[in-house]
Amino acid sequence: MAKVEEEEQPTSPIHTSPSSYVLLLQIMSKRKTWVCIFVLVYGLLFTSSWNFLKSMVSWYKLRAAESSITSWWPALYASVLLGAVFGVLSMVAALAVVVPAVLVTWIALVGLLAFFGKPKRTLVVEGRMITKEIFGFVMQVLLKEGNIVAAVCAVLGYFVLGRTNGKGNE
Numbered sequence: 001m002a003k004v005e006e007e008e009q010p011t012s013p014i015h016t017s018p019s020s021y022v023l024l025l026q027i028m029s030k031r032k033t034w035v036c037i038f039v040l041v042y043g044l045l046f047t048s049s050w051n052f053l054k055s056m057v058s059w060y061k062l063r064a065a066e067s068s069i070t071s072w073w074p075a076l077y078a079s080v081l082l083g084a085v086f087g088v089l090s091m092v093a094a095l096a097v098v099v100p101a102v103l104v105t106w107i108a109l110v111g112l113l114a115f116f117g118k119p120k121r122t123l124v125v126e127g128r129m130i131t132k133e134i135f136g137f138v139m140q141v142l143l144k145e146g147n148i149v150a151a152v153c154a155v156l157g158y159f160v161l162g163r164t165n166g167k168g169n170e
Contacts, residue, residue, distance in 0.1 A: 038096065049089055056082055060161055079157030087150025091142050098142065102134055 027033055056078050063074035110127045118126065 041096075042093070045089060045092070049085065052085060053082065057161075075158055075161040078161055079154045082157045083150040083152075083154025086153040087146045090149040091146035094142055094145060098138055102138055106130060106134060 060074050060078040106127075109130050110123065113123055113126055
């Protein structure tokens with residue numbers, strides 16, 4: 001009789017959790033949900049960067065209209081700031097793509113080490129070393145590519161702002 005009572009009690013933690021939590025887990029496990037979140041975040045980044053670009057250009061036009069002589073300081077300041085912002089945005093965009101790729105690479109390497117018979121303690125130590133190496137390499141590449149994007153955006157921005165000289169096509 002006692003055995004029947006034990007079987008009736010749920011042993012899984014899913015049965016005891018609230019239904020909203022289970023629903024949230026089911027929704028977040030769908031690939032479409034993650035794609036929608038990805039598109040939403042990048043849409044927000046694009047919108048905010050576009051608004052920032054418009055405000056920076058309007059600031060530059062105001063500064064260029066105020067000065068009677070042609071000054072290259074506002075163009076340099078605006079282009080460096082634009083380059084920095086778009087360099088950071090490119091690093092964030094690359095990071096969103098890199099994280100899943102690094103995770104798959106790490107899982108594959110640790111899985112191969114386990115498959116070839118490495119003991120668990122050795123596997124943990126080598127897994128930590130692999131993680132440090134992959135993270136270091138990824139950060140080097142991200143910083144290098146972000147700096148390249150920032151430099152290109154700054155140079156292009158300087159030439160565009162310097163060419164228009166604050167007058168623009170209105």
